[in-house]
Structure formats: C-alpha cells, structure tokens
Amino acid sequence: MRETEDESRNNSRYYNTALVLFCLCIIIPMISETMLIAALPVIEHEFSATGILGAWILPVVLLVGAAFAPFAGTLGDCFGRKKVLCIFLSFYVAGTFMGGFAWDIWSLLFFRFLQGIGIAASPIAYALVSEQFPLHKVPMGIAFLAASYGAGALTGVLFGAYIIDFFGWRATYYILSPVVAAHFIAMLWYIRPSSETNSGGIDWKGTLCLFVSLLSLMVSATVLYDSGKIDLWSLSAIAVCLISGLLFFYIEKRTDFPAINLSMLKSPLMITISASAVLVNMLTYLLIQTMPFIIQSPTGLMLDARFVGLVMMPGAVADMVASPVAGRWMRKRSAKVPIYLGAVMMAAGCMLYFVLPQSIISLAVIWVLFSGGMGIVATCYMIIMINSVPKERTAGATGLLHSSINVGGMAGPMIAGIFLAAYTMNFTIGGEVWTLPTEQAFELSFGFGVVVTLVILALIYLICRFSGLNKTQI
Known part of the structure; x- marks a missing residue:
C-alpha cells in the first residue's frame, strides 16, 4: 500500500512537471513570435523590406x-513522440541562436525557417499528453496547452516591446537563446520515452510537395502584388503551386504511411474543424500584423514600441484565462455554449473598431474581446477533434489540425501585408523617410475581420451539428 501511494505521488509529480515542459513547447515559440510584433515596422525599415516582402517575417515560420x-x-506515431519532438526542437534552438545575427532580410527569413521546423513539432506535445496522462487529466492538459498560446503571447508582448524599445529587436534573440537551450535539455532528460511502432514509412515526398506548394503560393502572392500584373514569374509560381499541390494529394492517397491521412478529411467534422482553424488563425495573425502599425504609425496613435505591449497585454491575459475556463466548462457540460460565445466575442472585437474612438483603451478592449474569444474557440475545436479520433491517431490528427492552424497563420500576415501596402504614405520621422500604412488600410483589415468571423460562426454551427453537441456532452 505504501509503495502504491509513493508511485501515485511520483506519477502526479511527473504529470505536473511534464505538463509544464509540454506547455513550454508552445510558450517559448509564442514569446519569440510576439516579441517581434512590436519590431515589425523597425525590421522592415532596417532591411528596406516594406510592403508585402516585410509581411514574410511572421508567416515564414508558420509556412x-x-x-x-x-x-x-506521423514520425512521432512511428518512431516515438519524445524522440521526434526533441529532434525538431533542436532546429528551433539553432534558429533562435542565429536569428539575432541576421544581416539582411533573407538571412533573417532563413533563420526563422529553422525556427519553423521546431514549431512544427508542437502537435506532438498534445499527443504526448493524450498518450502519457490518465484519461481524466487529458481535457485539462489540452486546455493548459491551448492556454499556453496566451501565456506566451502575454510574456512576449509584455517584455518584448520594452526590450525592443530600449535594446533593439536583436536583443530578443540573445535573451531567448539560453532559455530555449535549457528547455531542450530538460525535455531530453525528464520526459519519459514514448512507444515506437517502427512502421518504417516516412512520407518525404508528400511533405516536400506540400512545402513547395505552400512556398510557391506565398511567392506568387508576393510577385503578383509587387508587379501589379500577371507575368511569367507569377504564372510560373502559380503553376508550381498547383502541380506540387496535386502531386501531394496523389502521393498521400497512394502511400502506405502518408504525412497527412486524407481519410480523416472524409469526416465532415474534421473538414469543418480544419476550416475553422484556418480562418481563426488567419484572422488572428492578420490583426497581430496590423496592430503594431495602428499603435505606432502617424495615421494611428503614433506611440512608442513599448505601447504595443501595453495595448495587447490585456488580450493575451484574456486568451490565457479563457482557454482553461473553456476546457473546464467542456469537461462538466457541453462545448456548445463556449464555442459560440468565443466566436461572438471575436466578431464583436472586430466590429467595435468601427464604433469606438481610436485610443489605447479602445484598442485594448477590442483586443481583449477578440483574443479571449479566439482562445475559447481554439480550445473547443481542439478538444472536440481529439475526442473524435482513436487514441493511437491523436498525433496524426493534431498534426493535421496544426497544419490547418499554421496555414491560416501563414495566410493572415500575407493578407495583412497586401492591405497595409495598398494604402501608404511617406513620413519623415527622426530625419528618415518611413513608408507607413494609412487609416484606410486599418479599416480594410478590420472590415475583412468582420466578414471572416461571420463565416466562422457558420462553421461552428456545422461543428456542433456534426459532433452531436445538441445531444451529447464532449
């Protein structure tokens, strides 16, 4: 009996510590990403990368x-989730260490490419919770992982803006490098190894085709906008995008071990959840790209970089609090109420931009509503998705969902870049000429947000219908 109590105590200690480490797999990248938010105008100006090319800074990681x-x-399912997670995290360590030494926009994009490989492993953290934790602890574990996005955003926005304002954007990389390295070592040392199926199938071809398709999509959008017309380069990029995309679907249907199990997309529930994830994160990153310009531009509030953190910090708190609250609600009751509430909050946040006079307080209120609603919706569809697939397929399913999340996160800044570059003016600040967006660009971004949130509400209706939330509890 004594031995059983000790074993239970040790397991409880392991679950708590492991959950912290898994959450840090999300918190640290979010800190890194949100630290750069306040620096976007400065980085674009330093590297002369204004317009849509500057909009690549955030989405290249998500690409x-x-x-x-x-x-x-899929690799985690086959060869052990801890092993694969640590391998991918090693790329993130390398990209973070070198990011502060970027000498031009292209070197910065390459180092952020390495960071993107590490971020790609975040779905494995969800799968490890499902694999290693007792069944009754899984929903709250998933909720804490979802809340980690808000916690990371809060930390990054709060400290990043001040660090950038006083020490420059490169200091964010210098400060994070030892933190990332320490987390990587802790993961290697503490997390229990996971089971390996050793199926032997690695879908390199499918993964390469998907990457080329998404990359050429971004290139085609950049070339089309910069040239203002369809030319040989844009047509070539579009052709590569379509061909590699079709090849991806062809390979996935015929390989024994696909990177994305397309059979999951036969489920109407998985399709609607994936579509919702794309739109929610597309809109989130679109507004994340837009907010620093509203706060710092002469056509907005014209404040220092540190005010970006002041305005966006309450929203990050709302996201961090809303996610576990939604998880707790779902554990005791139905997901129907919180997921609808979250979508309505997102829509209200976008609409209020056109109602409230522009100020620090009004922007903070808008961001609180939007971020809190986003956190609730993201938590709900993640738990619904995990509960809808067999336990042995959670890594593949969460990989599919995070791919949808990252596609949306990739598209958002690109769309914002087009909006922000469509309406610009030249301003002389500190003796230098800055090209910055006008108020019309900000209105376009939030008007687009209103339309997207209405579509999200329609998709949530379908999620509730397909998952049977009217009849059962999730």
Whole structure:
C-alpha cells in the first residue's frame, strides 16, 4: 500500500512537471513570435523590406510549420513522440541562436525557417499528453496547452516591446537563446520515452510537395502584388503551386504511411474543424500584423514600441484565462455554449473598431474581446477533434489540425501585408523617410475581420451539428 501511494505521488509529480515542459513547447515559440510584433515596422525599415516582402517575417515560420506539422505527427506515431519532438526542437534552438545575427532580410527569413521546423513539432506535445496522462487529466492538459498560446503571447508582448524599445529587436534573440537551450535539455532528460511502432514509412515526398506548394503560393502572392500584373514569374509560381499541390494529394492517397491521412478529411467534422482553424488563425495573425502599425504609425496613435505591449497585454491575459475556463466548462457540460460565445466575442472585437474612438483603451478592449474569444474557440475545436479520433491517431490528427492552424497563420500576415501596402504614405520621422500604412488600410483589415468571423460562426454551427453537441456532452 505504501509503495502504491509513493508511485501515485511520483506519477502526479511527473504529470505536473511534464505538463509544464509540454506547455513550454508552445510558450517559448509564442514569446519569440510576439516579441517581434512590436519590431515589425523597425525590421522592415532596417532591411528596406516594406510592403508585402516585410509581411514574410511572421508567416515564414508558420509556412514551415504547416508543411512539417503533419509529418512530425506521423514520425512521432512511428518512431516515438519524445524522440521526434526533441529532434525538431533542436532546429528551433539553432534558429533562435542565429536569428539575432541576421544581416539582411533573407538571412533573417532563413533563420526563422529553422525556427519553423521546431514549431512544427508542437502537435506532438498534445499527443504526448493524450498518450502519457490518465484519461481524466487529458481535457485539462489540452486546455493548459491551448492556454499556453496566451501565456506566451502575454510574456512576449509584455517584455518584448520594452526590450525592443530600449535594446533593439536583436536583443530578443540573445535573451531567448539560453532559455530555449535549457528547455531542450530538460525535455531530453525528464520526459519519459514514448512507444515506437517502427512502421518504417516516412512520407518525404508528400511533405516536400506540400512545402513547395505552400512556398510557391506565398511567392506568387508576393510577385503578383509587387508587379501589379500577371507575368511569367507569377504564372510560373502559380503553376508550381498547383502541380506540387496535386502531386501531394496523389502521393498521400497512394502511400502506405502518408504525412497527412486524407481519410480523416472524409469526416465532415474534421473538414469543418480544419476550416475553422484556418480562418481563426488567419484572422488572428492578420490583426497581430496590423496592430503594431495602428499603435505606432502617424495615421494611428503614433506611440512608442513599448505601447504595443501595453495595448495587447490585456488580450493575451484574456486568451490565457479563457482557454482553461473553456476546457473546464467542456469537461462538466457541453462545448456548445463556449464555442459560440468565443466566436461572438471575436466578431464583436472586430466590429467595435468601427464604433469606438481610436485610443489605447479602445484598442485594448477590442483586443481583449477578440483574443479571449479566439482562445475559447481554439480550445473547443481542439478538444472536440481529439475526442473524435482513436487514441493511437491523436498525433496524426493534431498534426493535421496544426497544419490547418499554421496555414491560416501563414495566410493572415500575407493578407495583412497586401492591405497595409495598398494604402501608404511617406513620413519623415527622426530625419528618415518611413513608408507607413494609412487609416484606410486599418479599416480594410478590420472590415475583412468582420466578414471572416461571420463565416466562422457558420462553421461552428456545422461543428456542433456534426459532433452531436445538441445531444451529447464532449
């Protein structure tokens, strides 16, 4: 009996510590990403990368994440989730260490490409919770992982803006490098090894085709916008995108070990959840790209970089709090109420931009509503998805979902970049000429947000219908 109590105590200690380490797999990248938010205007100006090319800074990480997330999930299912997670995290360590030494926009994008490989492994953290934790602890574990996005965003926004304002954007990389390395070592040392099926199938071809398709999609959008017309380069990029995309689907249907199990997409529930994930994260990153310009531009509030953190911090708190609350609600009751509430909050946040006078307080209120609603919706569809697949397929399913999340996160800044570059003016600040967006660009972004949130509400209706939330509890 004594031995059983000790074993139970040790297991409880392991679950708590492991959950912290798994959450850090999300928190640390979110800190890194949100630290850069306040620096986007400065980086674009320093590297002369204004317009849509500057919009690549955020989505390049998510491009790699979108392409490799399902691949990482499948590798984890086959060869052990801890092993694969640590391998991918090693790329993140390398990218973070070198990011502060970027000498131009292209070197910065390459180092962020390496970071993207590490971010691609985040679905494995969800799968490890499902694999190693007792069944009754899984929903709250997933909720804490979902809340980690808000916790990371809170930390990054809070400290990043001040670090950038006083020490420059490169200091964010210098400070994070030892933290990333320490987390990587802790993961190697503490997390229990997971089972290996050794199926032997690695879908390199499918993963490569998906990456090329997404990359050429971004290139085609960049070329089309910069040239303002369809030319040989844009047509070539579009052709590569279509051909590699078709090859991806062809390979996935015929390989024994696909990076993305397309049979999952035969389920109407999985299709609607994936579509919702794309739109929720597309809109989130679109507004994340837009907010620093509203706060810092002469056509907005014209405040220092540190005010970006002040305005966006309450929203990060709302996201961090809303996610576990939604998880607890779902464990005791139905997911129907919180998922609808979250979508309505997102829509209200976008609509209020056109109602409230522009100020620090109004922008903070808008961001609180939007971020809190986003956290609730993301938690709900993640738990619904995990509960809808067999336990042995959770890594593959979460990989598919995170691929959808990253596709949306990749598209959002690109769309924001087009909006912000469509309406610009030249301003002389500190003796230098800055090209910055006008108020019309901000209105376009939030108007687009209103439309997207209405579509998200329609998709949530379908999720509730397909998952039977009117009849059962999730």
